[in-house]
Amino acid sequence: MITNLPTRESLNNVALRIYFRAWSDLLDVWTDFALMFEQTFDVGTAVKDWPTEWEDYLVAAQTDLQSISSLLQQSVELALKARVCAVSPYLLLLDSAMNLSASPKSIDFSELRTLDAVDLPGAVNTLTDQPVSDEFITAYTQLRSRRNKITHLGEAGVTMTPDELMRLAVSLYVAVWPGRQWLADRLDFADPRAAWLHDGKYTSTHMVVLHEWPAVVSLLKKGEFKALFGQEKSRRRYLCHDCVYEGDTRYAGLEKPGCGTAYLDESGTVLTCVMCGQTSKVERRKCTSCPGDVIADNGDDWVGHCHTCGEELNA
Ligand SMILES: [Zn+2]
Numbered sequence: 001m002i003t004n005l006p007t008r009e010s011l012n013n014v015a016l017r018i019y020f021r022a023w024s025d026l027l028d029v030w031t032d033f034a035l036m037f038e039q040t041f042d043v044g045t046a047v048k049d050w051p052t053e054w055e056d057y058l059v060a061a062q063t064d065l066q067s068i069s070s071l072l073q074q075s076v077e078l079a080l081k082a083r084v085c086a087v088s089p090y091l092l093l094l095d096s097a098m099n100l101s102a103s104p105k106s107i108d109f110s111e112l113r114t115l116d117a118v119d120l121p122g123a124v125n126t127l128t129d130q131p132v133s134d135e136f137i138t139a140y141t142q143l144r145s146r147r148n149k150i151t152h153l154g155e156a157g158v159t160m161t162p163d164e165l166m167r168l169a170v171s172l173y174v175a176v177w178p179g180r181q182w183l184a185d186r187l188d189f190a191d192p193r194a195a196w197l198h199d200g201k202y203t204s205t206h207m208v209v210l211h212e213w214p215a216v217v218s219l220l221k222k223g224e225f226k227a228l229f230g231q232e233k234s235r236r237r238y239l240c241h242d243c244v245y246e247g248d249t250r251y252a253g254l255e256k257p258g259c260g261t262a263y264l265d266e267s268g269t270v271l272t273c274v275m276c277g278q279t280s281k282v283e284r285r286k287c288t289s290c291p292g293d294v295i296a297d298n299g300d301d302w303v304g305h306c307h308t309c310g311e312e313l314n315a
């Protein structure tokens with residue numbers, strides 16, 4: 001018999017882990033540059049103010065960008081396998097040409113040949129009720145052929161830009177994982193090695209995600225932001241006190257106004273955070289430290305704290 005069958009969840013979890021590895025490496029391409037030239041995470045200003053250096057830097061970044069592209073391909077491949085696996089893990093063995101033997105023995109699933117990457121979109125669209133679009137298949141095919149060139153020739157044969165990879169990364173996430181919460185996934189599927197080293201006092205995964213959040217917001221286009229978070233990019237964002245508390249470690253130095261991850265509902269009295277998913281009641285009155293007027297009123301430790309600047313109101 002075949003042992004250690006994969007599940008949809010196990011494949012998806014690995015796919016998401018690899019996706020956010022790629023994402024984190026991609027963000028580093030911008031933030032390392034911004035930290036060097038502007039000593040901040042303000043990637044937009046750094047790229048605008050140092051155009052010649054940015055061009056030179058991108059030449060040096062090609063190897064990293066190729067690796068990021070390959071990671072994205074690997075992630076999407078596993079996510080497509082997860083969709084097939086949801087119907088039955090045995091469908092992944094359709095082309096395995098397995099040797100059948102009369103003597104009983106167990107075979108580990110990982111030793112068997114699963115569907116080829118090239119056949120996965122077809123397998124998903126034939127075998128599952130969650131088909132992928134033609135547009136997705138075109139992007140996937142390009143990504144796959146580039147990965148093959150990198151694997152076999154050591155280079156992609158094209159010059160890549162971080163901008164192009166970000167457009168691709170967002171569109172792939174939306175196509176492959178519709179309905180999932182991107183920022184919650186970014187937190188849950190952060191680098192486990194780094195997470196192991198975070199003590200929650202000096203550094204934390206929330207800190208890492210909130211550090212990069214302002215850069216992510218500025219780099220995403222309006223339509224991408226809407227697709228990932230269901231909100232207009234231009235809408236005001238408020239601090240989620242719980243998420244900021246987790247991120248505001250001793251070494252964090254968070255720029256608080258940029259860390260907003262929560263949105264007011266239509267009534268203007270309830271906030272929902274796109275990172276932790278929590279909703280909390282607010283009261284509308286003027287803050288004593290900033291022009292904000294959205295104040296925590298959820299019956300917890302944060303009552304009386306401003307959702308704009310984070311400060312507690314003076315009595
Ligand atoms: Zn939150």
Ligand SMILES: [Zn+2]
Binds near residue numbers: 307309
């Ligand atoms: Zn305030």
